[in-house]
Amino acid sequence: MWRLYHFTLCPFSRKVRFALAVKGVTHELVQERPWEKRPAFTALNPAGQTPVLQRDALVLSDSTAILEHIEETLERTPLIGSTAEDRAETRRLSAWFDQKFYAEVNAPLLGERMYKRAVVRGTPDGGIIRAASRMADMHLDYIDFLLERRAWLGGGQFGLADIAAAAHLSVADYLAGLEWDGHEPAKTWYSAIKSRPTFRPLLAERLEGLPPPQHYDKLDF
Known part of the structure; x- marks a missing residue:
């Protein structure tokens, strides 16, 4: 299962969460406070920013990159357009x-x-x-x-x-x-x-x- 590191009022986290829900992608939520700069979190994303999406050894960061990956690997409910x-x-x-x-x-x-x-x-x-x-x-x-x-x-x-x-x-x-x-x-x-x-x-x-x-x-x- 995917694990999404997010912060409640991070709009980029919300963008990914909304898109994952629309596409029916099951995921676990992990609340992260980016300003705390947890070493375990910055090891996942050196930029220290939410969101981060992880599944096993695959770690994706940046909301645009995350959703491009999901769009390219999951055909159902396309979100970017047909032309x-x-x-x-x-x-x-x-x-x-x-x-x-x-x-x-x-x-x-x-x-x-x-x-x-x-x-x-x-x-x-x-x-x-x-x-x-x-x-x-x-x-x-x-x-x-x-x-x-x-x-x-x-x-x-x-x-x-x-x-x-x-x-x-x-x-x-x-x-x-x-x-x-x-x-x-x-x-x-x-x-x-x-x-x-x-x-x-x-x-x-x-x-x-x-x-x-x-x-x-x-x-x-």
Whole structure:
């Protein structure tokens, strides 16, 4: 059986967990706190980052590499697209959320609202939080733009772009960084994602000492 080293509020871990659930890949979860830099974990991934997927001697790290491997070795429930154009768009949007959304929204929110509060017991910087929330609103505008033109983010079918976006948005939402009012296309799409049995377990988890907003796991929000 696969073993997945993850952290509850790591969006890259959530992306892999959601995708594995959609593809029906059985796996054991191991909670890892990357900032603790456990020698046994850094031996698996010298970068010291979650997620890491392990089965016997095979160790995979980096969420994109992990999901490319799963996609190439498990034919059922394809997530990247059926044409070269679809695959290119799926990869572009997955990178958008993994790189741009993470840098502009989740990294500052995690630093201020999670790491400072739950790890070092510091005082969050309100200016950084407000800036991240403004950037989140711009990303929701872009999601609205896409969904006004297509059924799912990557095109006509649910796929990895939706998985990556939902993973990152769920973390930002947990950290009270999203304002959904005025973003009906994004809100309708995310409500459909939240209703999926493969996504519900992620919404059920809580980080001790850091509860999410009341609307976080509700379908009507």
